[in-house]
Amino acid sequence: MTMKVSGSALLLCLTLTLGACKRQYAVGDRVLVDWEGSVYPAKILEAVSPTKYKVNFEGYDAVWDEVVSRDRIRGIAEGNVVHPEPPPKVRAKALQAAQTNLYKVGDRVRVDFHGQMYTAVITAIVGQERYRIHYEGYGPEWDETVGLSRIQPK
Structure with a gap:
């Protein structure tokens, strides 16, 4: 006995099979x-x-x-991804670190990016001597988190 399968039934079966695969x-x-x-x-x-x-x-x-x-x-994740604000639990820990960190939000600094120094602004404190920075003149997709080893005072 031969069974005929319509094109739409075959497409539905294929879609369900592929959808189950993650x-x-x-x-x-x-x-x-x-x-x-x-x-x-x-x-x-x-x-x-x-x-x-x-x-x-x-x-x-x-x-x-x-x-x-x-x-x-x-x-x-493809290309540069704009990071959302740190989660509340990270911000709470950062507030503790902010009491003793060298830099504060709003400080202008120079940041080493692949061997070149760029002007940036500290936009957030994310931990003990860990800072979220924004490179001046560049879009938010270039913002990143850096440690003291990459920062020089301006």
Whole structure:
């Protein structure tokens, strides 16, 4: 006995099959991850299981590394990604650090970017001697988090 399958039934079957397959991510992938209600770029450090990955949120210290489920990963991060404001728990820790940090929000500094110095403004304190900076004359996609080793007073 031969069974005929219509084109639309075949397309539906193929769509359902492919929809059930979720992308597998690999160590080193740069991904977008839901963290505290916003989406942040992160790097996969370890595949803990087929559905869980340990990530480091770009620009944040290892203390904020987290094992996340695949549903929190929104896809591959491509190009420069504009970072949302730090989550409330990071801001709270940064407030403590701000009491003793060398620089304050609004300070103008020079930042080493691949061997060249660029003028920047401290826009946030994200930890002990860790700063979110904005390069003057450049768009927000170039903002980044840096430590003291890359900063010189202006």
